[in-house]
Every structure is written in C-alpha cells, then in structure tokens.
Amino acid sequence: xxxxxxxxxxxxxxxxxxxxxxxxxxxxxxxxxxxxxxxxxxxxxxxxxxxxxxxxxxxxxxxxxxxxxxxxxxxxxxxxxxxxxxxxxxxxxxxxxxxxxxxxxxxxxxxxxxxxxxxxxxxxxxxxxxxxxxxxxxxxxxxxxxxxxxxxxxxxxxxxxxxxxxxxxxxxxxxxxxxxxxxxxxxxxxxxxxxxxxxxxxxxxxxxxxxxxxxxxxxxxxxxxxxxxxxxxxxxxxxxxxxxxxxxxxxxxxxxxxxxxxxxxxxxxxxxxxxxxxxxxxxxxxxxxxxxxxxxxxxxxxxxxxxxxxxxxxxxxxxxxxx
Numbered sequence: 001x002x003x004x005x006x007x008x009x010x011x012x013x014x015x016x017x018x019x020x021x022x023x024x025x026x027x028x029x030x031x032x033x034x035x036x037x038x039x040x041x042x043x044x045x046x047x048x049x050x051x052x053x054x055x056x057x058x059x060x061x062x063x064x065x066x067x068x069x070x071x072x073x074x075x076x077x078x079x080x081x082x083x084x085x086x087x088x089x090x091x092x093x094x095x096x097x098x099x100x101x102x103x104x105x106x107x108x109x110x111x112x113x114x115x116x117x118x119x120x121x122x123x124x125x126x127x128x129x130x131x132x133x134x135x136x137x138x139x140x141x142x143x144x145x146x147x148x149x150x151x152x153x154x155x156x157x158x159x160x161x162x163x164x165x166x167x168x169x170x171x172x173x174x175x176x177x178x179x180x181x182x183x184x185x186x187x188x189x190x191x192x193x194x195x196x197x198x199x200x201x202x203x204x205x206x207x208x209x210x211x212x213x214x215x216x217x218x219x220x221x222x223x224x225x226x227x228x229x230x231x232x233x234x235x236x237x238x239x240x241x242x243x244x245x246x247x248x249x250x251x252x253x254x255x256x257x258x259x260x261x262x263x264x265x266x267x268x269x270x271x272x273x274x275x276x277x278x279x280x281x282x283x284x285x286x287x288x289x290x291x292x293x294x295x296x297x298x299x300x301x302x303x304x305x306x307x308x309x310x311x312x313x314x315x316x317x318x319x320x321x322x323x
Contacts, residue, residue, distance in 0.1 A: 004038055005067045007031060008046060012064050015053035068138050072298070075139035079304040090306030091120040095132050096145040097220060099245055100293075101125040103268040105145060112313055119306055128218060136298060142307060147291040148220040157294040158311050159318050164263040165224060165289040166194055167202070167282040168248075170255040175206055176280050184281040189266045194283040201285035204232035211238035211257035213248045221245065225260045228286050253279050260284070 010020040011031070021028040039045050046060035056064060096105060101123060109121050124141065126132050133151040135141040144152070147163050166189065169176065176183060182200040184193055193199055214236070215221045229236060240257060242248050248259045249269050255278075283289075295314055297307065 002070075004034060005063075005070065007034055008038065009064065009067050009071075011035060011047065011054075012056060012060070015055075017054070071138050072300075075298070076300045076302055079300060079302050079307070089118045090304060091122060092143060092306060092310055093122040093124065093141045094143045094145065094295075095124040095126050095135055095141040098125055098243075099221075099262065100145050104264065104293075108314075108317065112310070115313070116309060119309070129220065136296060139298070142297060143310070144296045145293065146220070146296065147293045148223075149292075149294070152296045154299060155296040156299050157296050158314050160293045160295055160314060161318060162195070163291050163293045164194060165221075165228070165260050165284060166263050167204075167207070167258060167284055168252045168261050168265075169207070169210075169258040169280045169282065170252055171278045171280055172255055173210060173258070173280075175210070179206060179282065182282055184283070186266055186271060186279070186281070189263055189281050192263075194263060194281070199283050201283040203285050204229060204234045207258050208234045209237065211240065212236040213240050213242065213251045213257040213259040215245060215248065216241045216243060221260070221262070224288065224291075227288055228260065228284065231286050231288065 007020070007024060007026075010024055011017055014020040014023065017032055017035075018028050021031045024031065035046065042059060042063075044059045045057050046063055048055045048057050048060075094105065094109075102125075105123060109123070113119070113121065124135070126135065129146060129148045129151055132141070132144045132146060136144050136152075136155065144155075145160065146152070149157075166184075179202055182202050184199075188194065214225060238257070240251065242251070245261055245265050246269050249261055249265055251257065252259050252261075295311070297303075297311075303311075
C-alpha cells in the first residue's frame with residue numbers, strides 16, 4: 001500500500017504519468033496499470049485524465065491529503081530515531097529562493113560545515129513560496145529559508161536576520177540633487193546606516209518618471225515591490241524585467257534605471273571605485289520594506305538531533321548579527 005501511494009503521489013507531483021514513470025524508473029504502462037488497480041479498489045478515479053496536465057478528482061484530493069499525513073508521520077518517526085544519535089551526523093535538506101541559495105546560504109553553510117563536517121547539507125533552489133511550503137509539508141525539505149511568510153504560518157520558525165528593501169538609483173539622475181540629504185553611499189549600506197531610525201527616507205513618487213529595473217513576476221521581491229508601489233500610488237514606467245538581483249544592480253550602476261533591491265545585495269556585488277558617484281541608495285518610507293528572514297520547519301513533536309544542532313547554530317549566528 002505504501003509503495004502504491006508513493007507512486008500515486010509521484011503522478012500527482014509531476015502532473016504526468018510519463019514524467020512520474022521516468023522518476024520512478026518503471027514503465028508508463030506499469031504505472032498506469034497500478035493506478036487503475038487502486039482506482040478500481042476505491043471504486044472511483046483519482047485523476048481527471050481529460051485535462052492537460054492531469055488534475056485530481058475530489059477522491060484524488062482526499063487520497064493525496066491523507067498520503068501527505070502518512071508521509072509526515074513517517075518523517076516524524078525518522079526524526080525521532082535520528083534524535084537518538086549525537087546530533088553531529090545526518091543530512092539536512094534546505095530549500096530557498098535563488099538569491100539566498102546563491103549568496104546567503106553558501107556563506108552560512110560553509111562555516112557550519114567546518115564546525116560539523118559529518119552533517120551533510122542538501123541545498124535545493126526553488127522559485128516559489130508555494131513549492132517551498134509543499135516540499136516542507138511533505139518532508140521533502142527539512143528547512144526553508146525565506147522572508148515570505150505567506151503559507152508558512154502553521155510552521156515553526158527560527159529567526160536568521162532582518163532584511164531591508166532599499167532603492168538603488170543611477171548617480172546621473174537629476175532627482176539625486178533634490179534628495180542629496182537622504183542619499184546613502186555603498187559604504188553607508190554596508191555599515192547599515194539605512195537601518196537606523198534617524199536615517200531619512202524617501203517616497204517612490206520621486207522616481208515615478210524614471211525607468212524601473214525589476215525582477216520578474218513570480219519572485220518574492222517582485223510581489224513586495226508591487227505592494228510598495230501601490231502604497232505610494234505609483235505605476236512604474238518602462239520596466240525592464242530580470243531574473244537575478246545582482247544583474248539588476250549592475251544595470252542601475254550603468255544607468256539603465258532605478259531598482260528596489262535587498263540591502264544584502266551590496267555584500268555580493270562589486271564595490272564602486274573610490275570617489276565614484278555612479279549609484280546612490282535610499283531608504284524607502286514604507287514599513288513594508290522591513291522583514292524577518294527565517295528558517296521554517298515542520299511543527300513536529302520531535303526534532304532530530306541534527307536539526308537541533310543546526311537551529312542552535314542559527315540562533316548563535318542571529319544573536320551575533322554575523323550575517
């Protein structure tokens with residue numbers, strides 16, 4: 001039964017019999033026959049095969065929801081038995097967005113691996129918060145690092161750091177003269193001057209006539225930026241859409257447009273040459289620019305010793321403000 005449910009879950013996850021069969025290393029006819037056998041036992045179909053991709057029927061949704069509960073129980077059992085170990089061995093599966101996977105997590109995990117060399121880290125890059133939630137809920141991930149808390153309310157969390165969204169503006173823009181008292185340098189951002197309460201903030205309305213460089217729709221930063229523009233009553237003009245935040249930063253640097261970026265971006269991009277005025281930074285006058293970046297994990301009765309070791313390490317890092 002468990003084997004059959006895992007096969008059916010893979011069909012649901014792939015939304016395709018052929019793709020699921022490839023992942024399971026069995027033939028598509030064999031997989032289809034097994035699913036039909038289960039459907040015959042139940043007395044109704046689990047999948048609506050008239051749709052492309054295939055969709056769950058009402059019975060299928062009920063079936064999958066209970067398979068997920070079984071998988072979670074299995075994960076909790078594994079976590080409990082793993083907790084009997086010493087906490088310095090094991091594997092952790094961590095998922096996050098591209099930015100954190102490429103820039104934040106490698107630095108954190110390098111130091112963690114040096115301290116705990118026998119704990120393996122399986123790092124998975126995922127594009128949407130919905131995918132992160134699903135993978136965490138079903139046990140395919142142990143931890144998720146994100147600043148987007150939507151859908152994760154039922155999970156437990158461990159604070160990692162604060163994140164601020166700031167404006168990056170080409171130094172050639174005339175508006176910089178008007179806002180010179182609020183302008184911040186690259187070094188100001190590195191030192192966290194924008195995080196101080198007495199740091200002056202600016203409105204996005206000041207940039208309504210300038211072209212915007214933005215990440216694509218579907219990213220957390222895109223969604224947050226849209227909220228900020230709505231709050232300011234601004235509809236951006238001549239928007240250029242990109243996949244990576246450092247790329248957006250460099251386009252600002254070369255004068256293609258202004259952008260809303262994470263303040264931690266300055267830690268991973270090239271520093272301007274001394275005395276250069278190619279780019280200016282501003283704090284934005286909206287409290288929505290500030291978010292907690294947290295590690296989320298399942299609200300299970302037991303935590304493996306490996307997980308406890310990692311969460312303790314994250315707590316120490318957060319307290320020290322090292323990242």
